[in-house]
Amino acid sequence: MSKIRIGITGQEGFVGQHLFNTLGLFPDEFERVSYHIDFFKNKESLELFVGQCDVIVHLAAMNRHDDPEVLYQTNIGLVKQLIDALEKTSSKAHVLFSSSSQEERDNLYGKSKKEGRELLIRWATLTGGTFTGLVIPNVFGPFGHPYYNSFIATFSHQLTHGEQPKIEVDGEVKLIYVNELIEVILGEVRSKLGNPLFIIPHTSVNKVSEILALLEQYKEEYFLAGIIPELKSSFALNLFNTFRCYIDIKSHNPVKLVKHTDPRGAFVEIIRLKAGGQVSFSTTVAGITRGNHYHTRKIERFAVIKGKALIQLRRIGTDEVLDFYLDGNEPAYVDMPIWYTHNIKNIGKEELYTNFWINEFFDPDDPDTYFENV
Known part of the structure; x- marks a missing residue:
């Protein structure tokens, strides 16, 4: 069975990055077609890109601008350029908008989206193409840009950088988590059917003040005290994982633990949690590295209690490697953000003792563990 070749316009954006990285989890099913933002500045480059795709997910758009007319003209212009390239290459790609x-x-902004969808419906009708118009509710998730993608991104950034969020209008907001949205998009890709008006249902409804209260709780419990909060629902877990990604990893880690000593020896409290999960313990001989994998939903803590370790993290899709040195003489931990591949290496001469906690039991049928070297 041949792979489905998928190109994503706007691949560099919030949803685009998540979609691109998720496609990478299915290497036997999908092939990612290379895209660059400059393709829309060069007719030949855009046509070459379009000509390689079985599926095009058109995410490229302007979400905010001081001049709404510029925003409108930009978004309509991008759609028209895409249609020109589709027609020039006689493309039979399934286009998702x-x-x-x-x-x-x-x-x-809403007008640009509606008219853009209608232009693509017209293209599909005239050419016999396959088209899906995705009408998407408010999206939130890790790595969104504060003051641009979502108020949740803005609030999370402010709370982790010494600022206090302000509520402009305390209305109810219909939301979908970015991973849930990607799941819907992949379902449409796999169906190959098309749907000119696919209204994607939201997965949660919350008042802005309710969301802010949860984020403030995460700040007090997790960011300031290192406590894993109680996460009673998938929304709470998704919101917590979103909040965590706005913490400055370099300055926050490693987090020192309190070591109590007396004539009997030492005692160190490793984790306080209001969530469940699984606690593990490992020994690692000198020179050996464990890990080199990442998670898309799990919360994980590595605490070094004896020996010397190097913990490394790298966000998927980026090149920067973050190094954290831990020593059991000064017990400390590092929490693993989602979508960061990570490892731990014994860099000392003695055996390394590490305590691991993860927020859910290991399930071999759904491990949420993807291997990639840091």
Whole structure:
């Protein structure tokens, strides 16, 4: 069975990065077609890109601008350029277009999305192409840009950088987590059917003040005290993992633990948690490295209690490697953010003792563990 070749316009954006990285989890099913933002500045490059794709997910768009007319013209222009390239290459690609629940609102952003979807419907009707118009609710998740993608990104950034968020309007917001959105998109890709008006249902409804209260709780318990909060729902877990990604990893880690000593020896409290999970213990001989994998939903803590260790992290899709040196004489821990591949190496001469905690039991049928060298 041949792989489905997928290209993502706007691959560098919030949803685009998540979609691109998730496609990488299915190397036997999908082939990612290389894209660059400059393709829309060069007709030949865009046509070459389009001509390679079985599926095109069109995410490239402007979400905010001081001049709404510039935003409108930019988004319509991108759609028209894509259609020109589709027609020039006689493409039979399945095109999925990212529209918005703001389609029906009286603003130029919503108008640009609705008219862009209608232009692509017309292309599909005239050419016999396959088209899916995705009407998407408010999306949140890790690595969104503060003051741009989501108020949750803004609030999380502010709370972890010494600022206090302010609520402009305390209305109810219909939300979908980015991983949930990607799952829907992949379902449409796999169906190969097309749907000119696919209204994606939201997965949670919350008042802005309710979300801020949870984020403030995560700040007090986790960011300031190192406590894993109680996560009663998938929304709470998703919101917590989103919040965690806005903590400055370099300055926050490793987190020192309190060591109590008396004539009997030493005692160190490793973790306080209001969530369940699994605690493990390992020994590692000198020179050996464990790990080199990442998770997309799990929360994990490595605590070194004896020996010397190097813990390394690298966000998937980037090149920067973060190094943290831990010594059992000064017990400390590092928590693993989602979408960061990580490892731990014994860099000392004695055996390394490490305590591991993860927030869910290991399930071999759904391990959420993907191997990639740091």
